[in-house]
Each structure stands twice: as C-alpha cells, then as structure tokens.
Amino acid sequence: MKKPSEAVLLLLLLFFTPHAKGTRFSPPGKPALTRCRSPEKETFTCWWEPGPDGGLTTTYALYYRKENSEAVYECPDYHTAGENSCFFNKNDTSIWVNYNITVVATNTLGSTFSDPVDIDVVYIVKPNPPEKLTVTVMEDKGWPFLRVSWEPPHKADTRSGWITLIYELRVKLEGEDDWEMHLAGQQKTFNIFSLRSGGTYHVQVRCKPDHGFWSEWSSTSYIKVPDYFHREKSAWILIMVFTAFIFLILTWLLHMNSHSLKHCILPPVPGPKIRGFDEKLLKNGKSEDIFSALVVSGFPPTMSSNCEDLLVEYLEVYVPDEHELMLEEGKDLHDHCLKSEGSTSDNDSGRGSCDSHTLLMDKCGEAKEQGRQTEQEERPVETQRHQKEWNEDTLPYAHEDTVSPDMSSGRVKTWPSVFCPLPQYSSSPPNHTSSLEIAKQHCLSDSLFPPGSTSSYLTHPGHSTKETLGPSRWEFSLSNKQPRSLHPQMQTRQQLQARSDINLSNVGCEQAPVGLLPPTARPTEYVEVQRVNEEDMVLLKPVASGRGCGDGCPRLRQAEDYSKVKGVNSDHTLLLQREVMGEEAERCPCQDQETNGETDSCITSSTVTTTQKPPACNYTAAAVQDKMAPTVSGYVDTASIFTLPTY
Amino acid sequence: MNSMTGTVAWRAVWAALLWPCLLTAAMPLDCTEEQGSLYRCPSISQEKLLDRVIQHAELIYRVSEESCAMFEEMFVPFPLRLQRNQAGYSCITKALPIPSSKSEIQHISDKWLLHSVLMLVQSWIEPLVYLQTTLDRYENAPDMLLNKTKWVSDKLISLEQGVVVLIRKMLDEGMLTTTYNEHGLFQYDALPDMLESVMRDYTLISCFKKDAHKMEVFLKLLKCRQSDNYNCA
Numbered sequence: 001m002k003k004p005s006e007a008v009l010l011l012l013l014l015f016f017t018p019h020a021k022g023t024r025f026s027p028p029g030k031p032a033l034t035r036c037r038s039p040e041k042e043t044f045t046c047w048w049e050p051g052p053d054g055g056l057t058t059t060y061a062l063y064y065r066k067e068n069s070e071a072v073y074e075c076p077d078y079h080t081a082g083e084n085s086c087f088f089n090k091n092d093t094s095i096w097v098n099y100n101i102t103v104v105a106t107n108t109l110g111s112t113f114s115d116p117v118d119i120d121v122v123y124i125v126k127p128n129p130p131e132k133l134t135v136t137v138m139e140d141k142g143w144p145f146l147r148v149s150w151e152p153p154h155k156a157d158t159r160s161g162w163i164t165l166i167y168e169l170r171v172k173l174e175g176e177d178d179w180e181m182h183l184a185g186q187q188k189t190f191n192i193f194s195l196r197s198g199g200t201y202h203v204q205v206r207c208k209p210d211h212g213f214w215s216e217w218s219s220t221s222y223i224k225v226p227d228y229f230h231r232e233k234s235a236w237i238l239i240m241v242f243t244a245f246i247f248l249i250l251t252w253l254l255h256m257n258s259h260s261l262k263h264c265i266l267p268p269v270p271g272p273k274i275r276g277f278d279e280k281l282l283k284n285g286k287s288e289d290i291f292s293a294l295v296v297s298g299f300p301p302t303m304s305s306n307c308e309d310l311l312v313e314y315l316e317v318y319v320p321d322e323h324e325l326m327l328e329e330g331k332d333l334h335d336h337c338l339k340s341e342g343s344t345s346d347n348d349s350g351r352g353s354c355d356s357h358t359l360l361m362d363k364c365g366e367a368k369e370q371g372r373q374t375e376q377e378e379r380p381v382e383t384q385r386h387q388k389e390w391n392e393d394t395l396p397y398a399h400e401d402t403v404s405p406d407m408s409s410g411r412v413k414t415w416p417s418v419f420c421p422l423p424q425y426s427s428s429p430p431n432h433t434s435s436l437e438i439a440k441q442h443c444l445s446d447s448l449f450p451p452g453s454t455s456s457y458l459t460h461p462g463h464s465t466k467e468t469l470g471p472s473r474w475e476f477s478l479s480n481k482q483p484r485s486l487h488p489q490m491q492t493r494q495q496l497q498a499r500s501d502i503n504l505s506n507v508g509c510e511q512a513p514v515g516l517l518p519p520t521a522r523p524t525e526y527v528e529v530q531r532v533n534e535e536d537m538v539l540l541k542p543v544a545s546g547r548g549c550g551d552g553c554p555r556l557r558q559a560e561d562y563s564k565v566k567g568v569n570s571d572h573t574l575l576l577q578r579e580v581m582g583e584e585a586e587r588c589p590c591q592d593q594e595t596n597g598e599t600d601s602c603i604t605s606s607t608v609t610t611t612q613k614p615p616a617c618n619y620t621a622a623a624v625q626d627k628m629a630p631t632v633s634g635y636v637d638t639a640s641i642f643t644l645p646t647y
Numbered sequence: 648m649n650s651m652t653g654t655v656a657w658r659a660v661w662a663a664l665l666w667p668c669l670l671t672a673a674m675p676l677d678c679t680e681e682q683g684s685l686y687r688c689p690s691i692s693q694e695k696l697l698d699r700v701i702q703h704a705e706l707i708y709r710v711s712e713e714s715c716a717m718f719e720e721m722f723v724p725f726p727l728r729l730q731r732n733q734a735g736y737s738c739i740t741k742a743l744p745i746p747s748s749k750s751e752i753q754h755i756s757d758k759w760l761l762h763s764v765l766m767l768v769q770s771w772i773e774p775l776v777y778l779q780t781t782l783d784r785y786e787n788a789p790d791m792l793l794n795k796t797k798w799v800s801d802k803l804i805s806l807e808q809g810v811v812v813l814i815r816k817m818l819d820e821g822m823l824t825t826t827y828n829e830h831g832l833f834q835y836d837a838l839p840d841m842l843e844s845v846m847r848d849y850t851l852i853s854c855f856k857k858d859a860h861k862m863e864v865f866l867k868l869l870k871c872r873q874s875d876n877y878n879c880a
Contacts, residue, residue, distance in 0.1 A: 067690045068815075090801075095699055095810040119689060120794060122699070161706050561751055 026054035027110030031103045033117045037126045037213070040155040041095065041163055044088050044121055045081040048103040048114065058420045062086040063104065067097040095121050121126070125212035127165060128153035130188075130205045135223040138191075144225055146192040150205050150218065165207040168214070174200040174222075267517040677714070693816050695874065700809045701866045704764075707802050708859040709750075714795040715852045722845050728775070738854035740770050745861070757869060761814050764865045767858050768807045774851055775800035781848055799855075 014156040029051025038044035050060060062075035075086035086101075099119040105112045130150040152158045166186055170179040173196065182207075195201070201224075301497065314616050354404045585600055691699075719728055745763045755763070768880045779796050814820055847863050871879035 094808055094812075095695060096691070096812040157798075158788070160710050 004402075025056050026053045026108055028052070028056075028105035028112050029106045029110045030116045030620045031060060031105045033101060033103055033114055036101070036117070036124050038093070038121050038124050039126065039128055039153070040120060040157060040208070041125050042090050042157075043093050044124060045085055046075075046088075046101055046117075046119070047081070047085045050084060051105060051112065052110060052391070053105075054610075056109060058105050059105065059106045060084065060108040063102050065100040066094070067100070069097075069516075091123055096406040123211050125163065125209045127156045127163070127207050127209060127212070127215045129218040129220070130167060130207050133203065133205055133218050133221045135201070135203050135221045137223060137225055140227070141191075143193070144195055144197075146195065146201065146203070146223060146225075147189065148192065148203055148205070148221075151190040152207060153215070158211075163209050165209055167205055168206045169203060169205040169219070172202050176201060177420060195225045197225055200224045208485050273302055471545065693813075694873070695814055696809070696816060697870050699872060700806065700813055701863070703802065703809060704859065704863040704866050705727070707799055707806060708709070708856070708863050710795050710799050710802075711852070711856045711859045714792055714799065715796070715856045717789065717853050718849060721772045721787075721789070723849050724842075727846065731847065736779055738850070738857070739774060740767060740854065743767070743770060752865075752868065757872060758818050760865045760869050763815065765807070765810045767815065767862050768803060768810055771858060772803055775803060775855065778848065778851055778855075781844070811861065827861050832860055840855045 030050045031050045033046055033048045036044055036046035046061070046062065047059065052060065054254050062078075063072050064075065065072050073092075076089065076092055077087040078085065100116050101119060102239040103114040105114070109387065130152055131154060133148070133150040135148050137144050137147055139145075148169055150167070154164045156165060158165055164186065167184040167186060167188065168191075169190055170181050170194055172179045183190070192201075192203075200222060203221045203223065204219075207213045208214045303543060357396070368480045420621075737768075741764050743763075746755050746759075755791060775796065779793070779800060782793055782796055869877055
C-alpha cells in the first residue's frame with residue numbers, strides 16, 4: 001500500500017517540477033493525428049491536432065515512413081491543405097504500401113511525438129460531394145414526381161473505374177425536420193414520387209466509394225411542386241355524395257312504407273278468435289248466449305234427409321262378368337285415378353277444394369262456360385239418338401267427357417280421380433287401357449250407376465238408379481259432343497255395363513228415392529240440362545217420357561228450367577233442384593249427376609278428348625259427401641255441380 | 648478492497664512510466680480493415696496487394712483498349728487496320744523473354760510470372776510517354792484520347808510500383824530499381840510520312856493493348872495459383 005502511493009508521489013513530483021520552477025514554459029504537448037483523407041485515391045491529406053504548446057512557439061513536423069522501409073520522409077506539403085495538415089500529392093501516394101505517419105511538436109524545451117498512425121490510402125478515401133445537383137418536376141399520368149440528377153465529384157475518376165462510387169440522396173419538405181433517405185446505387189439519377197402538391201422540397205446528395213467514407217452532403221437544391229388537384233380524392237368525394245344521396249332516398253322510402261314493411265317483416269300474429277264468439281259474453285257468464293252465437297245455422301245438417309244423405313248407400317247390382325271385371329279394373333282405376341290426380345296439376349289441389357262451395361263455384365263456372373255452348377247445341381237431339389249410342393259406346397265416353405272438362409285441355413283432371421278411388425267403384429270397363437278411360441269408366445259408372453257398379457253397390461240408394469235413367473239422356477246429349485274422340489274400346493263393355501247399369505239404376509232409382517229422397521217420393525223426371533246461366537246454375541229442362549224432345553224441346557217449360565244443384569249426395573250424385581214455379585222437381589241424384597255430367601259434357605264436349613265425366617259426378621259426390629243435399633228440397637248447390645267441370 | 652485498489656494503482660503507475668514503450672510494442676499483428684480508424688496494419692497483406700495490382704492492370708487494359716479503338720477510328724484508314732500481327736510492324740516488346748504461348752505460361756513459375764509482368768510494365772513506360780507527345784502533334788486528336796493515354800501512362804508507373812512491392816512481398820526479393828529495358832527498345836525516329844507516322848503510332852497503341860492484356864492475364868493466373876494451384880489454366 002505504501003509503495004504505490006510513494007511511487008505516485010514521485011511521479012507527480014517529476015511531472016510538476018517544471019511547474020514548480022515557476023516558469024510557464026514546457027515542452028509541447030503531444031499532438032494527435034485526427035484524420036487522413038484521400039479524395040480520389042490518388043492523393044491524400046492528414047490533419048493533426050496540436051497539443052498544449054507549453055507556452056512557447058511550437059513547430060510541427062510530420063514524418064512518414066513507407067511500409068517495410070526505414071527511410072523517413074517528411075511531409076512534402078504543409079500548406080495546400082491548410083493549417084496543421086500535410087498534403088501528399090500523386091507522386092508520393094502509393095496504393096501499394098502503408099504509411100506510418102507521426103507528427104512531432106517541437107519547441108525550445110523539447111519535442112513531443114504523437115502516436116503513429118498507419119494509413120492505407122485505399123481505405124481513407126472520402127470523396128468530395130457530388131456536383132451539379134439538379135431537380136426537376138416531371139409528370140407521370142397526371143401525377144408529378146421529382147427527377148434528381150447529379151454528377152460525381154470531378155476529382156473522382158469514376159469513368160475509368162478507378163473509383164466506384166455509390167450515391168445517396170435525402171429529401172425533406174420545407175419546414176419539416178425529418179429527411180427521407182434514398183439509396184441510389186451507382187446511378188446518377190433518381191425519381192421521387194408521392195409528392196405533396198404545392199410543397200417545397202429540399203434535396204441533397206452524397207457519395208461513397210466501395211471502401212471509404214461518405215462524402216459530405218452536397219449543397220441543397222430547392223424545388224417547389226406545383227399545385228395539382230387530387231383526382232382520386234375528387235372521385236371519392238363524388239362517390240360519397242352519391243352514396244349519401246341514395247341513402248337519403250332509401251330512408252325516405254322506408255319511412256313512407258314503414259307501415260307496409262312492418263306488416264311484411266312482422267306480420268301480425270292472428271290471435272285466436274272464434275267468429276261470433278264474444279268474449280264479453282263469457283265474462284258475463286251467460287254461456288247460453290255465447291254458445292248460441294257459435295251455432296251456425298245449417299251446420300251440422302240436422303235434417304233427416306241430410307242424415308240420410310250422409311249415409312253411404314250403395315246400390316248393389318249384380319252384373320256378371322262386367323262387373324267383376326270392373327271390379328278388378330276398378331282397383332286399377334283407383335290407382336289410376338290417384339295417379340292421374342297426382343299427375344295433373346290442379347290449381348285447386350284437388351280434394352280440399354271440394355268442400356268449399358266457393359271454390360266449386362269458381363271451377364264450375366269455368367266449365368259452365370264451355371258447357372253452355374255445347375249444351376245448347378246438342379241437348380235435344382242427343383237424347384234420342386244417344387240412347388242407343390249410349391248403350392253402345394258413347395255413354396261412358398260422354399260421361400267421361402262431361403266429367404272431365406279438362407279433357408279439352410287434353411289432360412286428365414285430377415278431379416275425377418279424387419273421387420274415383422273409392423274402393424267400391426270397381427266398375428271400370430275392362431277394356432280400358434288408358435288410365436283416363438278407366439277412370440272415366442270407373443267414375444262414369446260410379447257416377448252414373450252408383451249402385452250398379454259392383455256388387456258392393458247393391459245397396460246404393462235408389463236415387464242413383466233413378467238418375468241413371470235421367471243421366472243417360474243427359475249423357476247422351478252430352479256425349480254427343482265428345483264421343484268422337486273417345487276410345488271405342490270400351491264400347492262393348494260399356495254398353496253392357498251401361499245397360500246393366502241402366503237397368504240397375506232404374507231399379508235402383510226406384511228404390512233409392514225411398515231411402516234417399518225425402519218422404520215425398522216423386523216420379524223421376526227426366527230433365528235436360530238446358531244451360532248454365534251466369535249464376536252458375538244449371539238450368540234443367542224436364543223431358544217428357546224419357547225421350548229427348550228434340551230440337552224444339554229445349555225450350556219447353558221454361559219455367560221449370562231452372563234447377564239448382566243442391567249438392568252431391570253420398571252416392572256421388574248431384575242433387576238437383578229444379579226450380580219451377582210451384583213445382584218442385586225432385587230429381588234423382590241421377591239427374592244431378594246428369595247435370596253434372598252434362599255440364600261436364602258441355603264443357604268437355606268442346607274438347608275432343610274429354611274423358612272423365614262420370615267420374616266427375618262421382619267425384620263431386622264423393623267430395624261433397626258431407627254435403628248431402630236433400631233431394632227432397634231439390635236444392636242442389638250449384639257449386640257442387642261446378643266442381644265437376646272444374647277439373 | 649484495499650489489495651485490489653493497490654494492484655490497480657501499481658499498474659497505472661507502471662503504465663504511465665512506460666508509455667513510450669507501448670508505442671512500439673503494441674502493434675496489432677492481424678490486419679483488420681477498420682474504416683475510420685487510423686490504426687492500420689503496418690503492411691498491406693499480400694492478397695490485398697495482389698487484388699489491387701490485378702485491378703490496376705484491368706483498368707489499364709480497358710483504357711488502352713478504348714484508346715486504341717478511338718485512334719483506329721480516327722486516324723487509320725480502313726484497309727490498313729490491323730487484325731493480326733503483321734510483319735511490317737512488330738511490337739517493341741517482342742524481344743523480351745516473355746512467355747507467349749499457353750503451354751509456356753503453364754510451366755512458368757510464379758517468380759517468372761511476376762518478373763515478366765514487371766518487364767512488360769517497365770518496357771512500356773517510356774513508349775507511352777512518347778505516344779503522348781506524338782498525339783499532341785496530331786491536328787484533330789480528341790481530348791479524350793489524349794486524356795486516356797496520359798492516364799494510362801500514369802497508371803502504368805503506379806503499376807510498376809505495385810508489382811515491385813508484390814515481388815518483394817511474394818518473392819522476398821529486394822527492390823528492383825533497374826529496369827530491364829531502359830534503352831534500346833525504342834527509337835524516336837521522326838518519320839517524314841504522315842501515314843507512316845500514324846501507322847507506327849497505331850502499332851504502338853495496339854501492341855500496348857496486347858501487352859496490357861498479357862499483364863492482366865499473368866497477374867490473374869498468379870492469383871489463381873495462390874488460391875488453387877491445380878485448376879488454373
């Protein structure tokens with residue numbers, strides 16, 4: 001511990017004795033070489049920093065030694081590069097050897113050597129800044145940009161490749177502090193984009209050799225960018241304005257239609273409500289009143305006739321061969337009917353609409369239109385002739401035709417098929433090939449001869465049988481229109497069937513009315529369908545003695561011509577009511593069917609291919625089973641009639 | 648703590664006393680290229696030197712090629728343009744013991760390569776100076792041509808220095824101050840005919856161009872041998 005301190009004291013004494021002497025003079029302080037630079041790799045300069053001079057005039061000398069050589073040379077030029085510098089010219093500069101340089105400060109008291117420095121000229125190159133910096137504003141598709149160009153320092157020999165320089169430039173807006181740097185490589189031009197319109201830019205450039213130092217920044221070049229309108233911005237402004245405008249319009253529209261929109265989006269939920277049901281009455285506690293309000297007159301049908309009608313009575317008629325065949329085919333028919341139903345498209349979707357009168361009305365109206373014309377034409381004539389024909393072949397067709405108005409359209413309507421598939425109805429002519437025909441046949445037979453179709457129908461109410469007679473005529477007339485198109489296939493069968501049916505129906509008719517008809521049994525009257533008026537009423541005209549009146553007949557007993565289709569009974573017979581002044585025509589269901597058939601035929605007559613008339617009758621009847629129109633009253637809902645033609 | 652401070656103090660004292668010694672003793676042995684630092688290796692490494700010499704030679708050759716093309720275009724009539732060595736005008740360095748064929752070059756040693764280069768360089772210093780003077784006499788010689796030739800002559804001198812240093816480094820030979828062909832190779836004949844004069848100058852330039860290329864090739868071969876001795880052509 002003591003030793004070091006003693007040594008320190010000794011040193012201090014040594015150093016400070018000169019001072020202690022009282023003189024301010026001392027040998028010069030040690031100079032230091034600050035830097036050596038070569039601007040072009042052909043010459044170089046070294047600068048030094050003089051130390052404290054010690055109070056006396058001090059001279060500085062620079063000595064250098066070349067690599068591996070002991071010869072010491074003194075700086076050839078002290079003045080070119082300024083104070084405290086040494087300039088080595090081209091002859092003294094060699095890139096092949098290192099220089100060992102020392103600066104010596106000398107004054108009267110002594111000299112001090114600086115630390116030596118080794119110099120490799122190649123590595124101390126710091127070029128002069130680039131020259132002739134020019135900046136111009138140029139345009140690229142409406143967008144301005146700056147083009148900066150410069151030249152290398154004139155001393156640097158870049159042309160021969162002696163020095164290779166890379167450049168760097170920096171840009172800033174006037175007033176800002178941050179420079180934007182761009183490295184330009186070895187090229188001497190550069191483009192600057194993304195300018196601010198109307199701004200003033202400061203540009204500077206500098207260079208550097210491969211191995212060396214960056215030069216100083218060149219003098220600043222100023223450039224002002226002219227104002228230009230931001231096209232992009234203007235486009236965006238337009239778009240925004242347009243969008244806002246559309247938005248306003250939409251809002252206004254929404255406001256106007258807010259109510260309807262509300263309905264659309266949030267439809268009002270129907271609360272449970274029973275028509276005629278007054279909640280207040282409930283509160284009052286008078287149940288009688290409440291329930292009385294609920295009672296709908298006429299529903300359920302309380303009349304005995306209705307009840308009877310509701311009963312499905314089938315008149316079973318035993319017909320050998322044909323019936324059995326029909327039975328067999330009936331099943332097929334059933335299927336066919338079903339199929340046909342499914343295949344055809346019906347606006348009404350078939351079954352359900354049967355129940356609604358209005359729908360029936362609509363449908364029938366359509367058929368009626370068609371039927372009227374045909375009806376008027378043929379009715380009178382048909383009855384006579386067709387009796388025979390009917391027996392032969394037309395009957396089934398006719399019925400079919402009438403039944404299916406859409407035969408005109410060439411399609412098999414589903415309507416008939418709806419009613420067809422009653423299991424009992426197997427009375428389809430055996431020869432049927434087409435489903436339509438089968439259906440027709442089936443239906444036809446069913447409609448016409450509800451009882452007679454199969455044995456199962458044995459119990460068919462008499463009215464049906466009755467109808468057969470009637471409808472036969474109707475059918476004739478009607479069939480007249482269509483028959484041509486009908487297939488003659490079934491003729492024989494049909495004939496047989498028809499006859500048998502007729503017979504049966506006749507029989508049945510006799511019987512049926514007993515069951516179905518109201519207490520008042522009346523003789524069957526043959527009624528011809530005169531026409532269908534606007535009110536969807538089938539105008540029936542009674543025919544005397546089962547024979548068609550002929551041409552002149554249609555107008556007989558006009559007063560009795562008005563018949564209303566009351567409904568279709570369970571036998572698939574259309575119950576007609578003939579409105580006659582004071583006279584009530586009690587029609588067998590057969591008649592109803594006839595009318596139905598007629599209407600159908602009327603409608604279908606126009607068309608060649610109508611086929612399903614009788615089924616229509618049946619169909620309607622089947623559909624409207626619940627609506628048994630009492631034959632007694634004779635009122636038949638026209639709607640039910642019209643159901644037939646609609647399909 | 649006291650012991651620590653004590654040792655530190657002793658070291659500081661000795662350092663202060665002995666600082667002059669530090670100057671001479673503390674020489675970095677390995678050379679690192681530190682830019683900005685004033686303390687460099689005492690000597691340039693051999694590889695670096697060779698690279699610089701090669702670069703030098705490349706530049707000289709390139710510039711000489713440019714000058715030759717320029718001269719030919721300006722002064723030499725088309726039919727007389729030299730495509731190959733012609734008997735009329737031979738290069739001044741023809742007499743030098745320089746390997747000329749590829750096989751010779753492959754068998755020559757490094758030492759001889761270097762010496763060949765040195766010979767070439769030294770033999771061309773004077774003719775180039777002469778060329779400069781003659782070109783000045785031309786009426787419409789472009790400045791660029793003159794600059795180029797001057798540049799070449801300057802660089803050639805520098806190259807000579809470099810090769811000398813390289814020889815010294817690589818071959819550990821002493822400085823060769825004497826040139827092989829100080830005299831005798833070149834005569835300053837003043838030819839009366841302009842065309843003759845032009846042709847002579849043209850020959851001079853083209854010969855120099857070839858020799859510069861030779862120098863470059865030798866040096867590059869030398870470098871190749873330094874790195875990979877078996878794959879050099």
